[in-house]
Amino acid sequence: MKQTISVLVENQAGVLNRITSLFSRRAFNIESLAVGVTDYPSLSRITIIVDSGNSVVEQVEKQLNKLVEVIKVRTLDEHSMIGWELMLIKVSANARTRENIMTICQIMGARVLDVTPTTMTMEIADTPVRVDDFEGMLRPFHILEVARTGIIALQKGSGKM
């Protein structure tokens, strides 16, 4: 089961290493990991997606809590969180296919960032499922390159960590 762990940490060198080493030591695979500073410059938020059972995630949460630079850890419930991802995608495009690609972008709410006679590069920010769908729709046009940020997430409503 995919689970989203949100971690508030000190914004310091070495923290990421400690966190990833904690995962690799237990042979847990990280599906995605996204880091960025928060509204407090001294705090970063790390969003980690893992595919594991509940007892594993509970142990990960406890181990994360033991790290001195970790301030808070929360496993987010998928129904009460907003999980969002950004993808940049470059596909082959020519005069004949450009129109079709544009239509897909319009339907999915993606933006075109760059066009050349032979390529188009788009941006989409959405739930991972919709991002996957968008990528699937573009596959027939021949995808040249993809970059995804990994999910970042917050709780819905007024609740905060």
Place this chain on the structure above:
Amino acid sequence: MAMTGAQILVEGLLRQQVEHVFGYAGATICPAADALRAAPQIGYTLVRTEQNAGHMASGYARVTGKVGVCMVTSGPGATNLITGIATAYMDSIPLVAITGQVPSHLLGRDIFQEVDITGAVTPFTKHCYLVKDAAQLPRILAEAFHIASTGRPGPVLLDIPIDVQEQVVRHVEFPQEVHIRGYNPSVRGNEKQLDHVAAAICKAQRPVICAGGGVFLAGAQQRLREFVEKTGIPVVTTMMGLSLLPTEHPLNLGMVGAHGNVCANQALSNSDLLIMIGTRAADRAIVSPKELQKRLPSIHMDVDPAEIGKNMQATVPLVGDVGVMLGQLMDREITVDCGTWRETLRLQRSAELSRTYPVRTGSVFPGRLFRLLGQRLAPDAAVCVDVGQNQLWACKHLRLGGGRLLTSGGLGTMGYSLPAAIGVKTAQPERQTVVICGDGSFQMMMNELATVRAKGMDLKIVLLRNGVLGLVHQIQNQPPYHGSFGVNLEGDPDFAALAAAYGVESIHVSEEDQVEEALDRLMAAKGSCLLIADVSSQCLTTD
């Protein structure tokens, strides 16, 4: 007043009441050494290999309850120390390890004697720092000692580049207190949970306490004893919990686990409530946790929330300092009606304790030797036990009246016992201290006889000589393996001559009827003495 980073370091150590540093010299730690030279209040021991600086600091920390400090140079000094750090980590021993480092502007260039030591030790330190600015040192030192010694203790490493040691700081301020927002270990147990615990204990008819090294770490030996004597609940211990109670205390059933005492294991199998105190229920002690947790309810008291449910799922978890929580429990009305259970176990235990040992010729039986050794120990003796068959025999057969047994339970590091004993002696020169080891482990640490000699220490060393790496030899000669390989210690030195080379007296014993006299001579020897006891390589830990 302006100070260099090295001076700040030493001033910080003094403020933390550090009285001794175990170390090894090298170029990148020279500024710190120079500052230490100017502070004769802090004692210093030059070890013979860096790993042992960690073990000595560990022995020192375990008997004093203070943080042990070791200090080595960068590169090979730091990597040699790794085993010492990992050993301390696995047994949750509070250490502050200081390593010199190459100049900070050259970090990452692979220059002479540079290694990424903080990167290397991250998985087995409680925390580590790469110090980039000497002005931060007062805070970092205070944090390091605080982190090492509070909550679940453990080693903390400070890597200090040589230029940071030399850096001059104009206005140095030492913090009055430590505040780390991500670090707040629990101390008191949750009152509601404690009510549940008390209720569960009152209901039990066949309760048993399994106590581990965490009780020592919390300094709660006395509390535990009060608690068991008040409630009359029988106790088994893990290897790390040995010597929490005297061996012959009527409520002490001995050590649990694959290599433990029969009676202790039976108590566990037949109990209806398991109370785990300061133990992580690791594989050696609790062999099949899943089965156990299905069969009987359990209470788990530990300072580290991550230990609860890691190896075994407890019915009632209780997080906090085990000493404080035992106190909280004793504030409650607890009456346990388990007289019959206690009596049955006590009879089993006396039968086990009064067993006789097989008699051989040409070698001595370790179980008997350890029983006789126990009779000759001072009430507060410290016994440092190595790893292997010698350890399993000692843990099972040695009788301690009070005192303390120290061994590397978590990592099982051969070569721990002698340096740990040196650490004990450094802290408590008057305390009777005994080392127990095999001929393999002895050769991993015998270089420290020089340290023993340099410090004029009085250590009694019992070396069980069986000519093999005994425990592995034993494993290899049982299915699924087909016989010995790479465990024959051919080339062993003449241990008596070796001891003599370090000015240490020695005694040799190879017959059962000489054991008593040999032990008497060992214990009566003036200064350090090595007893070489011949043991058969066929002698098993199960004998």
